[in-house]
Amino acid sequence: MRRKPGSLVPLEVSILEAGMVLLSQSETVFHGYQLAKEMKALQGAAFRTAYGTLYRTLERMEQAGLLESHWEDPTIAEAEGRPRRRFYTITGAGEAAFQAAKPVPETNPLFVPRPGTT
Amino acid sequence: MRRKPGSLVPLEVSILEAGMVLLSQSETVFHGYQLAKEMKALQGAAFRTAYGTLYRTLERMEQAGLLESHWEDPTIAEAEGRPRRRFYTITGAGEAAFQAAKPVPETNPLFVPRPGTT
């Protein structure tokens, strides 16, 4: 589906949400696999995103300037005996797009404005 | 199941077989994933070995002195954008054990020796 330039699709909002949670937890960067785990934790059974989709979306977001990435120092991955990670940070543009898109957390029924009351 | 010291289990024979095919094809070393592909090619549908089993068997064979391994130069894996490989070679002991164990490729009915004719 096409997209209105500058807008975020739901998956992108989820990524920025989970990314910001991770960045607020003493981490300065996050990587894709870690992001998927965080999204699972946040969304539970609602998380149905395949890794292929996630990594493709991360690439797209980087191209759009919402994220920036750099590869992990290979000697660290080597020392820990695992594949290299690709680290992401959220850019100013990413944070701004998130703030603009995220609202509507949950409509509180006690405060539904009656039509014409605004 | 216990094993008679010095003998090879079927999976080990298959590994040495596939390894020797690869080594005869201009390669000086082989890695686990490549070995699995070669075993699939040689055995077709008969290949049912999970990667977990294969890698554990490779480790066991190295400990037994049948194989030797070394890690790939990390800069190469990095340049090719894939996980590092662990390269294996077959030792003299490995080759000897294979020669001793491999016979019985297929009993040729034309040459079944009659008892007492040896």
Next chain:
DNA sequence: TGACTAACGGCACATATGTGCCTATAAATT
């Protein structure tokens, strides 16, 4: 011969990243 035990190998899962193919759908165009 029967009981014990070491270990082989199957299954599921972990660690990380990515591509190819296809369908559903939202935006743009006529």
Next chain:
DNA sequence: AATTTATAGGCACATATGTGCCGTTAGTCA
């Protein structure tokens, strides 16, 4: 309003290596 088109995201698979748990079975010993 109907059609076209770009693209988001699902599914399968590729690349490599490994660990944890458990059942089955072969070898050993009494």
